[in-house]
Amino acid sequence: MYQPGILERRTxxxxxxxxxxxxxxxxxxxxxxxxxxxxxLEYDQTTxxxxxxxxxxxxxxxxxxxxxxxxxxTDLKQKINNEIxxxxxxxxxxxxxxxxxxxxxxxxxxxxxxxxxxxxKFTSKNAGTMxxxxxxxxxxxxxxxxxxxxxxxxxxYLREVNGAQxxxxxxxxxxxxxxxxxxxxxxxxxxxxxAAWPWQASLQVDGTHFCGASLISxxxxxxxxxxxDTHKNPKLWMASFGTTLRSPLIRRxxxxxxxxxxxxxxxxxxxxAVVELSTPVLFSENVHRVCxxxxxxxxxxxxxxFVTGWGALKASGPFPNTLRQVEVEVLxxxxxxxxxxxxxxxxxxxxxxxxLSGERDACEGDSGGPLVIARDRNVWYLIGIxxxxxxxxxxxxxxxxxxxxxxxxxxxxxxxx
Numbered sequence: 001m002y003q004p005g006i007l008e009r010r011t012x013x014x015x016x017x018x019x020x021x022x023x024x025x026x027x028x029x030x031x032x033x034x035x036x037x038x039x040x041l042e043y044d045q046t047t048x049x050x051x052x053x054x055x056x057x058x059x060x061x062x063x064x065x066x067x068x069x070x071x072x073x074t075d076l077k078q079k080i081n082n083e084i085x086x087x088x089x090x091x092x093x094x095x096x097x098x099x100x101x102x103x104x105x106x107x108x109x110x111x112x113x114x115x116x117x118x119x120x121k122f123t124s125k126n127a128g129t130m131x132x133x134x135x136x137x138x139x140x141x142x143x144x145x146x147x148x149x150x151x152x153x154x155x156x157y158l159r160e161v162n163g164a165q166x167x168x169x170x171x172x173x174x175x176x177x178x179x180x181x182x183x184x185x186x187x188x189x190x191x192x193x194x195a196a197w198p199w200q201a202s203l204q205v206d207g208t209h210f211c212g213a214s215l216i217s218x219x220x221x222x223x224x225x226x227x228x229d230t231h232k233n234p235k236l237w238m239a240s241f242g243t244t245l246r247s248p249l250i251r252r253x254x255x256x257x258x259x260x261x262x263x264x265x266x267x268x269x270x271x272x273a274v275v276e277l278s279t280p281v282l283f284s285e286n287v288h289r290v291c292x293x294x295x296x297x298x299x300x301x302x303x304x305x306f307v308t309g310w311g312a313l314k315a316s317g318p319f320p321n322t323l324r325q326v327e328v329e330v331l332x333x334x335x336x337x338x339x340x341x342x343x344x345x346x347x348x349x350x351x352x353x354x355x356l357s358g359e360r361d362a363c364e365g366d367s368g369g370p371l372v373i374a375r376d377r378n379v380w381y382l383i384g385i386x387x388x389x390x391x392x393x394x395x396x397x398x399x400x401x402x403x404x405x406x407x408x409x410x411x412x413x414x415x416x417x
Contacts, residue, residue: 047098048127049166050118051159052138053152054080061107068174069291069379077102080114083149087141093133096122103169113152117161117169134158164282171198171283175291175379178325192323194243197308199290199382200323200370202240202248203275205231209245209319212309212369214382215289218280220415222292223368224385224402225263225273232257239277241287243323245310249286253278258414260407269347271387271402273368274414290370290382292417295408299383301332305353305373307386307399311366315392319365326360328353328371331398341396349406351384354398362399363392371401 064072081100088097098119106113122130135158142151161169178196192200199215203223211227221239231237234254242249255278260270281287299305308325312318336352337344346352353371354361362369371384384401391397404411411417 045096045121046124047163048120048122048130049161049163050120050131050134051103051161052116052118053155054114054116054142055108055110055112055150055152056080056114056148057111057150058148059112061105061112065105065112069376073105076105080116080149083147084116084118087137087147088134091137093120093130093137096120096130101170103172114149117166118158119166119170131158131160167285168283171285171288174289175381176288177290177378177380179378190325192243192308192325195286196243197306197323197325197370197372198241198284198286198288200241200243200308202245202310203227203254203368204238204240204245205236207238209310209365211365211367212311212386213239213275214370214385215241215281215287216292216382216411217289217415217417218283219277220417221275221277222382222385222404222411223273223275224387225259225271226265226387227368228257228259228273229265234275237275239275241281245319245321250281252281260410268345268388268400269349270407272385272407272410274411276415290372290380292408292411293381293383293405295405297381297383297405299330299351299373301330301335303330303373304328305330305371305383307353307362307366307369307371307384307401309362309366309369309386311363311369311386312392313363315363317363326362328360328399329355331356336398336400341398342390342400346400349403350387351401351403352398353384353401354389354393356396356398358393358395358397361389361393362386 062072064070065076067073080102084100088094098121101117102114103117104115120130139151141147142149177198201213201215201221202209203211203213211223213221213223216222234257237254238251239254240248240251254275256276257273259273263270304327306325306327308323310319310323313320331352333346333352336342336346366386369386370382372380373383374380383404385404387400387402389397389399
């Protein structure tokens with residue numbers, strides 16, 4: 001009798017290299033899918049801005065609300081921003097909401113009106129849905145008695161704002177630049193960070209830097225009169241902005257130059273001029289205005305101040321391409337009028353700043369540039385214009401600056417600022 005045959009089980013073994021190949025393919029596929037999801041959910045998002053008008057019936061209009069950086073205005077802006085932040089941070093748009101910004105305050109029959117700007121980030125294809133959600137969130141919360149803010153019924157809906165114009169509004173406050181740093185003892189100053197001094201401008205002829213200047217509005221610069229001793233025709237001049245002379249952020253032609261009527265090239269008095277740009281600039285994080293002080297703004301001796309510019313690092317030296325900054329100290333005019341210093345040449349229309357020991361100072365090419373001081377909350381005020389001095393950083397020869405407060409009325413008469 002035949003024994004039944006024993007069937008041999010034939011299995012096909014998978015080779016190790018095939019396992020590695022299949023695993024790698026799966027991992028790569030998953031990585032691509034996850035990458036695409038991350039891109040479309042995160043990196044494909046764009047910034048969107050909306051303007052809204054709100055009523056604050058519990059607060060009456062106060063003229064201080066129109067005074068830039070006044071305590072009354074600043075505190076109310078903060079209160080409004082805190083309320084808007086709270087509303088959106090606890091909403092379905094929490095991960096898309098970026099910030100709010102109070103643009104303006106206006107009087108109203110029902111109290112006070114505030115124009116605000118809202119900043120969001122989401123994919124463009126969802127813009128319509130997101131705007132409707134934001135509208136709904138604002139209306140629902142401002143109907144509630146919990147909020148002191150109410151919708152302005154004359155302008156009840158969010159209105160989309162162009163990105164460049166929105167950034168202009170966001171950076172419309174004056175004097176917002178570098179956080180006040182610790183003092184560093186660097187004889188020739190240090191390279192300025194981007195956006196540290198966004199009001200700094202370079203005045204140029206045929207692409208060559210001649211002087212510094214300070215942006216005091218969308219269309220006006222403040223600088224030194226002596227910058228125009230040689231070239232007086234506005235058509236010869238160009239203003240550039242940004243921290244580098246070569247590859248500037250933006251450039252503008254000059255429309256007009258107004259030099260102080262009493263300035264004379266052989267004197268140092270009244271060394272001040274205003275320059276009107278042919279086309280206003282749009283403010284951004286990197287380009288916006290410095291604050292102008294009131295005529296009563298007081299700067300005490302020994303105050304720490306900064307001077308910035310593209311001037312030479314030493315007498316007769318080359319101009320650097322990148323903006324530099326240096327911290328100096330305000331000196332009493334009586335000190336600078338000593339016989340061994342400037343012997344009585346420093347007038348009440350000038351500020352003396354630097355060190356009797358020499359060290360740090362402005363130099364050739366810094367003329368017309370800003371001397372600024374930080375006040376509350378790191379808001380920078382223009383107190384001086386680089387004017388003159390003997391040498392650069394020489395002992396007993398600190399820098400002399402046109403005192404802006406002394407000419408505050410003159411500036412207003414020419415620019416209405």
